[in-house]
Amino acid sequence: MLIRRADAIKSSEITSLDLFLRRREFLRGAGWVAAGAVLAPTLACGAEGEARPLAPRAGADANPFRTDEKPTAFKDATRYNNFYEFGTDKSDPRRYAGSLRTRPWSVAITGEVGKPGTIDLDDLLRPHSAEERIYRLRCVEAWSMVIPWLGIPLGEIIKRFEPTSGARYVAFKTLLDPEQMPGQRSRVLDWPYLEGLRIDEAMHPLTILATGMYGQELPNQNGAPLRLVVPWKYGFKSIKSIVEIRLARTEPPTSWNLQAPREYGFFANVNPDVDHPRWSQKRERRIGELRKRPTILFNGYADQVAHLYQGIDLRKYF
Ligand SMILES: Nc1nc2c(c(=O)[nH]1)N[C@H]1C(S)=C(S)[C@@H](COP(=O)(O)O)O[C@H]1N2
Numbered sequence: 001m002l003i004r005r006a007d008a009i010k011s012s013e014i015t016s017l018d019l020f021l022r023r024r025e026f027l028r029g030a031g032w033v034a035a036g037a038v039l040a041p042t043l044a045c046g047a048e049g050e051a052r053p054l055a056p057r058a059g060a061d062a063n064p065f066r067t068d069e070k071p072t073a074f075k076d077a078t079r080y081n082n083f084y085e086f087g088t089d090k091s092d093p094r095r096y097a098g099s100l101r102t103r104p105w106s107v108a109i110t111g112e113v114g115k116p117g118t119i120d121l122d123d124l125l126r127p128h129s130a131e132e133r134i135y136r137l138r139c140v141e142a143w144s145m146v147i148p149w150l151g152i153p154l155g156e157i158i159k160r161f162e163p164t165s166g167a168r169y170v171a172f173k174t175l176l177d178p179e180q181m182p183g184q185r186s187r188v189l190d191w192p193y194l195e196g197l198r199i200d201e202a203m204h205p206l207t208i209l210a211t212g213m214y215g216q217e218l219p220n221q222n223g224a225p226l227r228l229v230v231p232w233k234y235g236f237k238s239i240k241s242i243v244e245i246r247l248a249r250t251e252p253p254t255s256w257n258l259q260a261p262r263e264y265g266f267f268a269n270v271n272p273d274v275d276h277p278r279w280s281q282k283r284e285r286r287i288g289e290l291r292k293r294p295t296i297l298f299n300g301y302a303d304q305v306a307h308l309y310q311g312i313d314l315r316k317y318f
């Protein structure tokens with residue numbers, strides 16, 4: 001699909017984009033709204049007259065790839081970020097991520113694969129139309145957002161490189177370049193940023209590589225040009241600006257686990273019953289709302305993912 005460059009979006013359009021997303025709530029229940037609909041707001045709005053509003057569903061989403069919850073304002077999702085390569089303040093990524101050059105960009109696929117290789121970002125986008133997925137993102141810091149991502153299931157990409165029977169984990173790495181990423185000159189984390197998943201988590205249909213959000217290319221501060229989104233895990237697992245995906249036999253090291261192993265486990269599944277050692281995980285603040293809401297096990301995706309952790313002590317493997 002065609003995605004416009006984020007810097008081509010005018011602020012007047014951003015306001016109308018938020019308005020469009022609100023109006024589109026009337027269209028929910030129609031099931032899968034193709035990503036193309038986001039790019040053709042006039043068309044979708046034209047159909048609004050015929051669509052009957054549906055009462056919000058309670059409990060788990062009928063369609064695991066969408067939620068009936070109202071998307072977070074684009075403005076908040078792009079001004080309140082964690083991207084330590086550009087500073088530790090929530091406002092730093094928006095201010096400083098402009099120095100990241102996102103083209104040309106390629107991702108190396110290495111390790112336990114029959115056909116190691118690289119994917120050029122533009123090649124990746126060409127044959128695959130990105131799908132829209134409206135997912136909750138729950139940060140370990142007890143705030144959350146609802147974001148309409150555009151992405152490609154990670155499993156589809158991994159399969160193309162023919163993982164071997166030894167591929168039990170997937171390791172991800174962010175770009176290392178202190179010139180473009182000035183936050184890497186500070187020792188706040190051991191760079192480059194690293195993350196990892198078990199192979200079954202990586203192949204799960206909810207897991208996507210996102211190339212866009214709100215119908216446009218990812219803004220740099222949100223992890224351009226390509227970031228992981230794993231909606232049932234704390235936000236730090238959703239690593240940004242990926243340059244390498246390595247299939248591995250053993251559990252890979254991850255940045256936050258290396259930094260503070262007692263605070264951040266390898267799994268990092270959203271769990272209201274396992275508190276962070278320094279604060280509770282029982283509730284969360286949805287950005288844009290005043291009252292806190294309860295945090296839900298696996299961020300509300302238990303129907304889809306709880307089976308992956310059957311027989312596992314979630315207190316021990318947090
Ligand atoms: N490379 C990299 N990826 C990262 C981070 C980071 O600092 N560096 N922060 C993580 C954390 S803690 C969160 S909550 C999410 C935030 O994503 P957002 O800014 O798009 O909301 O990105 C994650 N991915």
Ligand SMILES: [Mo]
Pocket residue numbers: 082138139140141234235236
């Ligand atoms: Mo986070």
